[in-house]
Amino acid sequence: MHHRYDVLVVGAGGAGLMAALYAAKGDVSVACISKLYPTRSHTGAAQGGIGAALGNVQEDHWEWHMFDTVKGGDYLTDQDAAEVFAKDIIDAVYELEHMGLPFSRTPEGKIAQRKFGGHTRDFGKAAVERSCYAKDRTGHMILQTLYQQNVKAGTTFFNEFHVTDLLIEDGRCQGLVAYELSTGELHTFHAKAVILAAGGYGRVFKITSNALTLTGDLMSIYYRKGLPLEDMEFYQFHPTGLAKLGILVTEGIRGEGGILRNDSGERFMERYAPTIKDLAPRDIVSRSIITEIREGRGVGRDKDAVNIDLTHLPREVIEGKLAEITDLARTYLGMDPVKDLVPIQPTAHYAMGGIPTNLDGLCLSDGSGGTVEGLYAAGEQACVSLHGANRLGTNSLGDLVVFGRRAGIAAAKYARQVEYPDMPETGDAQRESVDLFERLRNGSGKENAAAIRKELQESMMNNVGIFRNGKDMAAQVDIIKELKARYQGVTVSDPSRRYNSELIEAMELGFMLDCAEAMTASALNRTESRGAHDREDFTERNDAEWLKHTMAYKNLNKADDVIIGYKPVALKGFTRAFEPKPRVY
Amino acid sequence: MTQTHAQASSAPVSASVPMLQLKVKVLRFDPEKDKKAYWTTYDVEAQAGDRVLDVINHIKWYLEPSLTFRRSCMHGICGSDAMLINGRNRLACKTLVRDVAKSGGTITVEPIRGLKVEKDLLVDMEPFFDSYKAIMPYFINESPAPAAERIQSEEEAERMAHSSNCILCACCTTSCPIFWVNGSYLGPAAIVQAHRFIFDTRDEATQQRLGIMNQNTGVWRCRTAYNCTEACPRDIPITQLIEEVKRAVMYGQA
Numbered sequence: 001m002h003h004r005y006d007v008l009v010v011g012a013g014g015a016g017l018m019a020a021l022y023a024a025k026g027d028v029s030v031a032c033i034s035k036l037y038p039t040r041s042h043t044g045a046a047q048g049g050i051g052a053a054l055g056n057v058q059e060d061h062w063e064w065h066m067f068d069t070v071k072g073g074d075y076l077t078d079q080d081a082a083e084v085f086a087k088d089i090i091d092a093v094y095e096l097e098h099m100g101l102p103f104s105r106t107p108e109g110k111i112a113q114r115k116f117g118g119h120t121r122d123f124g125k126a127a128v129e130r131s132c133y134a135k136d137r138t139g140h141m142i143l144q145t146l147y148q149q150n151v152k153a154g155t156t157f158f159n160e161f162h163v164t165d166l167l168i169e170d171g172r173c174q175g176l177v178a179y180e181l182s183t184g185e186l187h188t189f190h191a192k193a194v195i196l197a198a199g200g201y202g203r204v205f206k207i208t209s210n211a212l213t214l215t216g217d218l219m220s221i222y223y224r225k226g227l228p229l230e231d232m233e234f235y236q237f238h239p240t241g242l243a244k245l246g247i248l249v250t251e252g253i254r255g256e257g258g259i260l261r262n263d264s265g266e267r268f269m270e271r272y273a274p275t276i277k278d279l280a281p282r283d284i285v286s287r288s289i290i291t292e293i294r295e296g297r298g299v300g301r302d303k304d305a306v307n308i309d310l311t312h313l314p315r316e317v318i319e320g321k322l323a324e325i326t327d328l329a330r331t332y333l334g335m336d337p338v339k340d341l342v343p344i345q346p347t348a349h350y351a352m353g354g355i356p357t358n359l360d361g362l363c364l365s366d367g368s369g370g371t372v373e374g375l376y377a378a379g380e381q382a383c384v385s386l387h388g389a390n391r392l393g394t395n396s397l398g399d400l401v402v403f404g405r406r407a408g409i410a411a412a413k414y415a416r417q418v419e420y421p422d423m424p425e426t427g428d429a430q431r432e433s434v435d436l437f438e439r440l441r442n443g444s445g446k447e448n449a450a451a452i453r454k455e456l457q458e459s460m461m462n463n464v465g466i467f468r469n470g471k472d473m474a475a476q477v478d479i480i481k482e483l484k485a486r487y488q489g490v491t492v493s494d495p496s497r498r499y500n501s502e503l504i505e506a507m508e509l510g511f512m513l514d515c516a517e518a519m520t521a522s523a524l525n526r527t528e529s530r531g532a533h534d535r536e537d538f539t540e541r542n543d544a545e546w547l548k549h550t551m552a553y554k555n556l557n558k559a560d561d562v563i564i565g566y567k568p569v570a571l572k573g574f575t576r577a578f579e580p581k582p583r584v585y
Numbered sequence: 586m587t588q589t590h591a592q593a594s595s596a597p598v599s600a601s602v603p604m605l606q607l608k609v610k611v612l613r614f615d616p617e618k619d620k621k622a623y624w625t626t627y628d629v630e631a632q633a634g635d636r637v638l639d640v641i642n643h644i645k646w647y648l649e650p651s652l653t654f655r656r657s658c659m660h661g662i663c664g665s666d667a668m669l670i671n672g673r674n675r676l677a678c679k680t681l682v683r684d685v686a687k688s689g690g691t692i693t694v695e696p697i698r699g700l701k702v703e704k705d706l707l708v709d710m711e712p713f714f715d716s717y718k719a720i721m722p723y724f725i726n727e728s729p730a731p732a733a734e735r736i737q738s739e740e741e742a743e744r745m746a747h748s749s750n751c752i753l754c755a756c757c758t759t760s761c762p763i764f765w766v767n768g769s770y771l772g773p774a775a776i777v778q779a780h781r782f783i784f785d786t787r788d789e790a791t792q793q794r795l796g797i798m799n800q801n802t803g804v805w806r807c808r809t810a811y812n813c814t815e816a817c818p819r820d821i822p823i824t825q826l827i828e829e830v831k832r833a834v835m836y837g838q839a
Contacts, residue, residue: 037710039753040655040663054733097734100724100785102745109736134749140662141749145724152723182703211657212642247660301602327820328660331679332634450646494651496617499704502650 006415008191011198012038015379017146018404026412031156046139048252049131051394057129062086073388074531075580083573115255118281164433173375184497193411200380205348206457209248220511228551230383231353233523239285241347243305251393262297273585283390286346307341354383361407367567378407389531445489473524521562605688612695633683654706664754669695674756674816697759716775725790748781757813773813
């Protein structure tokens with residue numbers, strides 16, 4: 001089937017839903033394509049809050065938020081993006097409240113705020129209450145509220161449609177091809193502008209807080225066109241995932257006063273971040289936990305976790321403001337945070353890198369100002385780059401609404417100004433998608449996709465995880481090559497057309513292999529330690545050589561080869577600039 | 586039909602953790618080739634702390650690739666994987682093996698009831714979301730918004746705590762005997778959503794909402810069977826919320 005919309009949004013999480021709302025306000029026809037029902041999107045899994053300098057609890061200013069974001073990103077954050085963000089997020093949070101979002105409240109009836117890692121007052125002096133929250137279900141409330149508003153606005157949704165290809169010719173996006181899960185039919189969507197907001201790719205790692213569906217589909221499709229992925233080496237491990245399972249336990253537990261303890265009960269963060277202790281940014285806390293474990297101070301059967309201690313907090317706080325994680329600990333570990341120490345370990349959580357964009361979400365085709373006309377990206381899929389080398393907690397939800405909104409506005413404005421681009425004939429448009437499925441359905445290989453995926457996840461965890469070195473990453477490059485070769489031997493055994501989820505999972509594995517390839521090549525190339533990218537063989541940050549963004553391109557002329565380019569960091573905002581300094585807390 | 590042994594555990598194998606031997610009996614149906622649904626039993630090994638979804642994923646990945654179901658987040662927040670597990674509506678990712686079987690035991694898995702089965706455990710969710718959309722599931726306040734937030738007390742916010750916690754998984758609605766016999770009943774999930782707005786002090790459309798709840802597809806269909814409350818994976822006291830909506834309809838105010 002053939003469809004035509006002025007603006008197409010891919011993904012129905014926070015960024016996609018915000019983009020769809022704002023594109024529709026721009027007086028253009030809009031449709032949103034999602035591989036899930038919108039309310040299944042992983043924005044709903046975010047817990048602790050959305051940071052904005054409202055100052056409802058303590059004095060706060062957008063400049064302090066901007067500074068924390070830049071420092072948190074280990075100065076790789078583009079400061080123009082950080083300034084736009086820290087200002088815009090204040091109004092954006094009020095806008096969410098005006099949409100009905102049921103925030104928790106202060107005694108005065110204002111939006112409640114709590115402390116969060118790396119968010120400080122007065123440029124690093126002490127932790128500040130900046131995270132606006134709805135218990136520990138903030139992402140759930142944002143997702144529900146934005147979906148509700150789209151129902152109100154009458155947004156057209158194509159649910160359970162998997163994008164298989166982007167149509168880009170001569171630097172101009174023409175639309176895309178998508179596979180309808182319920183029928184097995186390929187659809188061609190013709191558009192003036194396309195916004196990509198389909199989330200991250202945490203499933204390349206074994207222990208992750210990410211949904212099974214977060215397989216980097218659109219990043220991979222972009223990369224397959226020879227277009228760059230930015231800063232893929234910067235991947236955040238959230239310090240507190242439930243032990244063995246990786247299920248997210250919000251940083252809000254530490255914001256409310258929770259304490260990390262090793263096997264002897266020591267509050268070990270005092271040694272690593274003397275000023276803000278347990279509220280240090282995530283990269284630092286994750287490394288501290290792994291160091292404790294490596295040095296034999298872990299807890300649990302395999303001594304591969306540490307404890308989070310909430311037992312000194314009142315029951316009402318734990319069961320009220322932290323209701324979600326209390327339920328998770330009770331359900332999955334049979335432990336009650338009111339009286340038990342809960343074992344946690346770092347879990348792969350968030351891609352700082354992704355599809356490079358400018359401040360309006362327009363996709364970049366190189367590191368020197370080239371763009372893909374008509375193609376936009378926002379949210380975790382995109383790299384604007386707000387988060388630099390390490391994202392602060394709460395800034396992902398802020399990113400979704402601020403940059404989802406900007407992309408929606410910009411795409412609608414563009415769509416109003418241009419005619420529909422030329423579109424290839426359906427056969428030509430769908431050729432790559434048809435070929436992909438033909439190979440997966442009609443191959444003769446006997447490889448099992450799940451087995452390859454498992455090897456990818458385990459090897460990425462071991463070789464490109466929290467602590468990295470050249471030797472392990474070089475080995476991982478070879479492992480990925482081998483897994484890609486074996487992937488060519490995957491054949492889908494289920495012949496059915498309708499709801500063929502085996503076919504989808506096999507396709508997604510191909511996307512994951514691409515993301516892992518770009519990530520490993522970028523990480524191996526960067527011979528310094530910065531933010532979440534920590535190398536045992538290059539332990540220092542090296543601003544002289546590496547204060548620049550990585551741009552990883554698939555070499556379309558040579559299999560398994562990644563070409564690395566660079567893009568300068570915006571070291572100044574519009575009115576404020578923060579000079580790179582050593583990052584201590 | 587019985588498939589061969591395999592190990593489903595998502596956790597690393599450790600000698601100290603005993604593996605349970607399980608039979609997993611799944612109701613399968615593919616309208617492209619089957620006249621009616623049939624049971625298939627798979628033999629698997631799992632740890633007591635594994636999720637039922639880990640076990641079902643394992644069957645799909647290594648034993649029966651065509652087995653079809655929805656899943657995403659793996660920890661009870663996305664609402665994709667509502668299934669009838671041992672005769673009760675649950676989320677497969679929020680149900681642990683130890684909660685439903687002992688070693689040597691059997692876990693039965695069927696699609697949720699009252700919605701058309703599309704393939705195996707996957708049902709047509711459109712009627713469910715149609716009911717959701719029918720209750721005006723969005724905040725309405727057309728008065729000019731203040732520059733900052735609208736003020737709401739902690740107590741007022743707490744009135745929405747349960748109803749705003751719904752993840753639209755359909756465990757409640759598809760466990761409701763009234764919904765099974767009368768698909769036009771909006772069902773407990775839609776009423777929970779209505780509750781969320783009716784009891785929001787900032788919302789201005791209370792009368793319209795109460796009018797929808799007062800229609801013959803609304804709250805009066807509820808016969809307080811409590812199935813919904815028992816089925817809810819988020820521990821929402823659904824029957825109580827429905828009663829609150831009934832009272833609001835009766836008195837014409839929230």
